[in-house]
Amino acid sequence: xxxxxxxxxxxxxxxxxxxxxxxxxxxxxxxxxxxxxxxxxxxxxxxxxxxxxxxxxxxxxxxxxxxxxxxxxxxxxxxxxxxxxxxxxxxxxxxxxxxxxxxxxxxxxxxxxxxxxxxxxxxxxxxxxxxxxxxxxxxxxxxxxxxxxxxxxxxxxxxxxxxxxxxxxxxxxxxxxxxxxxxxxxxxxxxxxxxxxxxxxxxxxxxxxxxxxxxxxxxxxxxxxxxxxxxxxxxxxxxxxxxxxxxxxxxxxxxxxxxxxxxxxxxxxxxxx
Amino acid sequence: xxxxxxxxxxxxxxxxxxxxxxxxxxxxxxxxxxxxxxxxxxxxxxxxxxxxxxxxxxxxxxxxxxxxxxxxxxxxxxxxxxxxxxxxxxxxxxxxxxxxxxxxxxxxxxxxxxxxxxxxxxxxxxxxxxxxxxxxxxxxxxxxxxxxxxxxxxxxx
Numbered sequence: 001x002x003x004x005x006x007x008x009x010x011x012x013x014x015x016x017x018x019x020x021x022x023x024x025x026x027x028x029x030x031x032x033x034x035x036x037x038x039x040x041x042x043x044x045x046x047x048x049x050x051x052x053x054x055x056x057x058x059x060x061x062x063x064x065x066x067x068x069x070x071x072x073x074x075x076x077x078x079x080x081x082x083x084x085x086x087x088x089x090x091x092x093x094x095x096x097x098x099x100x101x102x103x104x105x106x107x108x109x110x111x112x113x114x115x116x117x118x119x120x121x122x123x124x125x126x127x128x129x130x131x132x133x134x135x136x137x138x139x140x141x142x143x144x145x146x147x148x149x150x151x152x153x154x155x156x157x158x159x160x161x162x163x164x165x166x167x168x169x170x171x172x173x174x175x176x177x178x179x180x181x182x183x184x185x186x187x188x189x190x191x192x193x194x195x196x197x198x199x200x201x202x203x204x205x206x207x208x209x210x211x212x213x214x215x216x217x218x219x220x221x222x223x224x225x226x227x228x229x230x231x232x233x234x235x236x237x238x239x240x241x242x243x244x245x246x247x248x249x250x251x252x253x254x255x256x257x258x259x260x261x262x263x264x265x266x267x268x269x270x271x272x273x
Numbered sequence: 274x275x276x277x278x279x280x281x282x283x284x285x286x287x288x289x290x291x292x293x294x295x296x297x298x299x300x301x302x303x304x305x306x307x308x309x310x311x312x313x314x315x316x317x318x319x320x321x322x323x324x325x326x327x328x329x330x331x332x333x334x335x336x337x338x339x340x341x342x343x344x345x346x347x348x349x350x351x352x353x354x355x356x357x358x359x360x361x362x363x364x365x366x367x368x369x370x371x372x373x374x375x376x377x378x379x380x381x382x383x384x385x386x387x388x389x390x391x392x393x394x395x396x397x398x399x400x401x402x403x404x405x406x407x408x409x410x411x412x413x414x415x416x417x418x419x420x421x422x423x424x425x426x427x428x429x430x
Binding site: 056057059060063064067103107165167168169171172174175176178197200201202204205206209210214 | 279280282283285286287289290291292293294296297298300301302328330381
C-alpha cells in the first residue's frame with residue numbers, strides 16, 4: 001500500500017521534471033532556430049534591396065501608418081515630463097533646467113524605448129499576424145511551389161522595413177516630445193524661452209546623447225522586427241496559433257527592448273566622465 | 274492605394290524623420306557650435322579645479338571663446354593642468370589670468386579669462402601664469418566660522 005503510494009509520487013515528480021526539461025529544451029531549440037532564421041534572412045536579403053519597392057511598401061506599412069500614434073504619444077509624454085519636471089525643479093529654484101531635463105530624458109531613454117514599445121504593439125503584432133496568416137492559408141507554401149523563396153520575398157522586406165522605420169520614428173518621437181515640453185514649459189508655465197533652449201543646447205551632446213539614442217533605436221528596431229517576423233514564420237498554422245504568436249511578439253519584444261535598453265545604457269552612459 | 278501614392282507617403286515619412294533628427298542635432302544639441310573653425314590650445318595650472326569638466330565653456334567678458342579640452346593631474350607639482358581650446362578668432366595677451374568660476378549659485382563651472390595688458394599675444398601651447406582656483410564652499414564656510422569666532426573673542430575682551 002505504502003509502496004504503491006511512493007511509486008505514484010515518484011512518477012508524478014518524474015513527469016514534472018520531464019515537463020520542465022522539455023520546456024527548456026524546446027525554448028533553446030526555438031532560440032537556435034530563430035538565430036539560424038536570422039542568418040538565412042540576412043544572407044537572402046538581396047531581393048529586399050534589389051527590388052526596393054518591396055521594402056518601401058513595408059516602410060509605409062510599419063512606419064507611415066505608425067506616425068499618428070508615435071507623434072501624439074511623443075507630444076503627451078513631453079508635456080507630462082515638463083509638468084512633472086517643473087514641479088520638482090522649481091523647489092530648488094532651477095526651473096530653467098527644465099529644457100535639459102526634458103531633452104535628455106527623451107533623447108537618451110524615453111524616445112527610443114517608448115517609440116520601440118509602441119512600434120512593437122502597433123507594427124510588430126501586425127507583421128506577425130500577416131506572416132502567420134499567410135502561412136496558415138498556405139500562401140508561403142504556394143510561393144515555394146513557384147520556386148519563390150518566401151523568406152527573401154515576404155520576410156526580409158518586412159524585417160528591413162522595420163529596421164529603417166524605427167530610428168526615424170524614435171527621432172520624431174523625441175522631437176515631438178521636446179516640442180510638447182516647450183509648449184507646456186514655456187508657453188503654459190512661463191519658463192524663460194532663452195534659458196530653456198540655451199541650457200538644453202549646452203547640456204545635450206551630439207555624440208554622447210543624440211547618436212547613442214539613434215543607435216539604441218536601430219538596435220530596438222532590429223530586435224522587434226526579428227522577433228515579429230520569426231514569430232509569424234514559426235506560428236502554428238491555425239487561428240489559435242496565429243493569435244498566440246501575435247501575443248508572444250508583443251510580450252517578447254517589449255521585454256527584449258527593456259533588457260537591451262539596460263545593457264546599452266550600461267555600455268553607453270556609465271563610462272568614466 | 275497604388276504605388277506612387279505609397280512612394281509619396283514613404284518619402285514624406287523619411288523626410289520628416291530626418292527633419293526630426295536635424296532638429297535634435299541643431300536645436301537640441303548644438304552641433305552648429307561644434308563647427309570646425311580653427312582653435313589654439315593653451316594650458317593653465319590650478320591648485321584646485323573644483324567641479325570643472327571636460328567640454329566646460331571658457332568665457333571672457335561673458336562670451337564663450339572656447340572649451341576645456343582636457344583635465345590632467347600633474348604628478349610633480351600636484352596641481353591640475355587644464356588644457357583649453359580657444360577659438361582662433363579671439364586673441365588674448367600673454368598675461369591673461371584664468372579663474373574658475375561658477376554660473377549662478379548651483380550652476381556649472383567654467384573658466385573665466387581676464388585679458389591683461391601685454392603687447393604679445395598667446396600662441397598655441399602657451400601656459401597662463403596667473404590663475405585662481407575654484408572656490409570650495411567648505412573652505413569658505415570654515416574661514417567664515419573661524420573669523421566670526423575670533424571676532425567674538427575680541428568683543429569679549
